[in-house]
Amino acid sequence: MKLVRIFFEKRDRARYISHLDITRCLSRALARTDLPVWYTQGFNPRIYMTFALPLSLGYESGCESFDIKLTDDNFPVEEIPVRLNPVLPEGIRALRAGEPVCKAEAITRADYAIRIPDEHPDRLAEQFRAFLDQPQIMVVKKTKKAEREMDLKPLMELLSIDGRDGWMEVRLRLAAGIHLNISPALVLEAFSAYCGRTMDYVRVERLAILTESGEDFA
Template identity: 40%
Template sequence: MNNTAMTGNVENMAQRNRQILAMPNVRVFYQKKGRAKYISHLDITRCMQRALKRAGIPVWYTQGFNPHMYLTFALPLALGYESECECMDFRLSEPMDLETVKERLGKALPRDMAVTKVALQQAKPQEIVQAEYELRFFCNDPAQLISALTAFCEKPELIVMKRTKKGEKPVDLKPEFQLLEHWQEEGCAVFRARFTAGQKNINPTLLTDLFLKENNMQDVLVQVLRKQIYLADGSVFE
């Protein structure tokens, strides 16, 4: 191959990459429940890469010596949590109908994971400010637990040690969450609450662990389900 041909190929590849980068990101919303809640975020990334390959979806790869799928996840879920509103962004290398993406990827995912929606990216992950959770406390006396947790959350401050990249530091949870409602089910007390999320992410178990410890209820089992993610104006993250 002569130099002119090589130069032409490089220029064509560069033009092709510019065209792909100009395309909007695709955002996949999915659920992660049941046994899937024990899949770590790192393994979720690997799982999605394999599923996209099996589904035959033309995903754009990064350039360089080690090309890989460019996937991004907004607000990665803590291990052991369930969620109805996980999302993943990627860019197609060629046009594909979004309903086709949803159908193919849904069939390629493992049990307890399901695609709920596929759309073009709207808000950026950096715009997330809150996440809503359903906290289920499995106990012998749901009414008593509801009363105790409600009273606990009325304290003027709730100090916990939060782990950060620079080590642990004390954090007051009081301004970082809001209880919205609660109800009882058989053998279970359920709370719906919103927590600060995004740039400053507050894990709900910081609150539940502190409550159970101070009330000597370590035998109570807590199940966390993320219901929705919100922007600063109160709209749903899409």
């Protein structure tokens, strides 16, 4: 049995598909192929699938991945996208497949592009820089078990910021992983409170998932 990691993109209307439905979608797509995927045992067998860092609803990405197991150790993994893409819905496309290099625990950061529409994007970009220049950026992070106050300042890094053509685009590197995961939504919530406006029609794209060494998760 061979463990395989499949990388895929989620774009356009597919960004409104929840993680649970993405799991169902990919499972059904795999079932429609002739790939030698491994099913779990028991009364309700299902295709084995694990996701390293599930994507939030409404976000786009070109660097998503999930793991499956193949019952045929000699199956050529480069064939997986070829057989999978014809049965995937619009907006979801398998990019490549290979044997995993990193464990999910190796993920420490993720890069995002956040685009906010505005009549004066340059002015909004200046506001965002001022927002980041605060000595502290305190927020309340909610989990299933509790709420806790934290400082976002040391957990994010500005990569670039630009305002033009009716949009402000900011690229941020945020803490990510199984131990601490900072969503762009938390940053936007704090920025919205700082500048006193609602952030409507925001587009968010995950650009990269990174390990402690700064390498792409693979």
